[in-house]
Amino acid sequence: MKMNSVILEALKKNNNVITTAQVVELGFSRYLLSKYEKEGLLERERQGVYVLPNSVHDDMYTLMLRSEKIIFSHDTALFLNGLSERTPFVHSVTIPNNTRVSKVIQEECVCYYIKPELHQIGMTIRKTTLGNEVRCYNAERTICDLLRSRNRLDEETVIGAVKNYAASSDKDLNLLAVYASKFRVNKELKRYMEVLL
Structure with missing residues (x-):
């Protein structure tokens, strides 16, 4: 055949x-x-x-094909944005809190839930190491997500991410300030940035 x-x-x-x-x-x-x-x-x-x-x-790409609602975030977005060398063993995704995703996705990923009106903020397209395009958050949104979820992550990941972002030539500090205000992480961002800059 x-x-x-x-x-x-x-x-x-x-x-x-x-x-x-x-x-x-x-x-x-x-x-x-x-x-x-x-x-x-x-x-x-x-x-x-x-x-x-x-x-x-390409597990990131085939995972994204399973649901239109998932956006790669946190440590996976760090990797896709070039702010981390480490490929995550388990991918992190963000989903609107009014949406249900399959049990398989829930078991396969670290799932973060957010209000639907905040879900699309900072979404961009990045290429995986195999060249496929996937949805993920930009660097500024990713930094805010890490600060919001710092209790679920190890401190080293958060510090490393902020340090790499601060050293990046592509950073947009104005956009980061806007997002920090939207996601209510101004104080945390200020604290980390004061130590690193």
Whole structure:
């Protein structure tokens, strides 16, 4: 059995990944994916996400494909923004508190919940190490998130993040001040910045 050329082309354009929704959008039945999986033409990476066999797996990208609501945050966003060298073992995501995500995502990630009106603030697109684009927060929002969640994180991560941000040539201190006010971490930010600057 050979794979349909339209699906194969879509897979190749999408770094060897395709979702059930994308296949249906192309006008094919979701049953076709199960058939391809049984034949060994595709591997099921996660629920609703398929990859070509023997292709390199981009867990951040396939995780993001599972839900439109998740945005990579905290230590994962630090890594994506180039403010940390450490690739997180478990990815951190932020979700609006009026949304439910699958149990699999809850078990696989560190989930942070926030008011829906604050969810999109600072969202940007960054590339993973494998070149796929994912949603994450910009550096300024990430610093504010780390300060808000400092009781759930180790102090070393927070200090390292603020230190790397302070040394960054891309920093926007005005935007950081606006976000610090929105997320009510002005005092904490001032305290950390006074020590480091």
